Amino acid sequence: MLALTLAIEYADKGIRVNAVAPGVTKTPMHAVEIHDYLAQLHPIGRMGEAQDIVDAIVYLETAQFVTGEALHVDGGQNAGQW
Incomplete structure (x- = not known):
């Protein structure tokens, strides 16, 4: 809501x-032993990678007509979690 309010x-x-609202991402914060479990929490079937977050930020930087969005x-x- 903050991004939307500030965008306006x-x-x-x-x-x-x-x-950018990242999901569970492979970082040193999560032990390698639980990566398989954490991957099951995502419908896509894998954990996020740092590059996934970078790609989202690059998109938002280049999409000059996009504002007020929270990109999950x-x-x-x-x-579906509304």
Whole structure:
């Protein structure tokens, strides 16, 4: 909601505001021994990689007409959770 509110507030100044909401991603934060379990939490069947997050940020940087969005990069984990 913050990205949406700030996007509306600053749009007339040419400032875009978006957010990236990552799912469980392979980082040192998660022990390798539980990666198989964590992968099952994503409908896509794998954990995210750092490059998945980078790709989302690059997209938002190049999509000049996108503002006020929260881009879920979570392998579908958030899909249907309204």
